[in-house]
Amino acid sequence: MIDLHCHVLPGVDDGAPALAEALAMCRAAAGDGCEVMVATPHQRREPWWNDDVEHLRGRAAELQAAVQEEMGDGFRVLLGGEIHADREVLSEVERLPGGTLLPxxxxxxxxxxxDSWGNPDDAVHLVHETKVAGWRPILAHPELIPWLNRGLLTHLVSLGALLQVTGMSLTGDFGRRPQMEAWQMIEAGLVHFVASDAHDLQRRPPGLRRAHTVLSTRWGSELARRLTIDNPRAVIADRPLPADLRPGLGEDPV
Ligand SMILES: [Fe+2]
Structure with missing residues (x-):
């Protein structure tokens, strides 16, 4: 499996505090069946602005070197960012592939x-402008954002947004409401990825096995594979998502 959202980069946000903890998270993820983790430190979210991308790349290279030494070629750490979408973020999207954001x-x-306090007009504008600029927006854990209702999410997906649900929402670890929201989004064909959003080893651990089991038990192994393997693999290969005939999971037109 391929985990697109993890706070495993050491010492940069509220995830792994240092290399030893980061390595332990990688070990746990590998033991749980992951072959790739994309380290996604918070960006543009106080107190973790993380706008020095060269520093982040250096930290990721250190972690990958340590992973390689301990675990060999069977596990990789790649780099991205969990970009907090404030009102000025689009000016940074326009600077890509330079600037301060990490795809x-x-x-x-x-x-x-x-933002937890965002509004529908801003979300529509963000997705539309990001697409127009030639980028593919993935919205992190929509099931945890209270103002994103099903109708709005359906509209955002029709505009080209892709949705990433968090594994611990699916498994019920965050309570009944996020679980129901996540399940209903999956049943509506709106979800493209499941990721761990891991922060540590205990409270929010790495790994997608339990979420994969929920997916395959309720909706079948093909969907479980698509959300934890095939679609994330397309992202790290920078390809469009594999085609799917069901509404909301169609091939990305870009
Ligand atoms: Fe996160």
Missing amino acids: LAGSRYLLLEL
């Missing part, structure tokens, strides 16, 4: 975190 694994995909 996922150097691809055309951007992992965007909408």
Whole structure:
């Protein structure tokens, strides 16, 4: 499996505090069946602005070197950012591929975190403008953002947004409401990825196995594979998502 959203980069946000903890998270992810983690430090979110991309690339290279030494070629750490979508973020999207934002694994995909206090007009504008600029917006954990209702999400997906649900929402670890929201989004064909959003080893651990089990038990192994393997693999290869005939999961037109 390929995990597109993890706070495993050491010492840069509220994830792994240092290299030892980051390595332990990689070990746990590998033991749980992951072959790639995309380290996605918070960007543009106080107190973790993380606008020095060369520093982040250096930290990622250190982690990957340590992973390679300990685990060999069977596990890789790539770099991206979880980009908090404030009102000025579009001016940074326009500076890409330069500037301060990190796309996922150097691809055309951007992992965007909408504000808990945002509004529908801003979300529509963000998705539209990001697409027009030639980037593929992935919205992080929409099931945890209270103002994103199903109708709005359907509209955002029709505009080209891709949705990433968090594994611990699917498994019920965050409570009944996020679980129901996530399940209903999947049933509506709106979800493209499941990722861990791991922060540590205990409270928000890495790994997608339990979420994969929920997906395959409720909706079948093909969907489980698509959301945890095939679609994330397309992201890190910077390809369009594989075609799917169901509404909301169609091939990305870009
Ligand atoms: Fe996150």
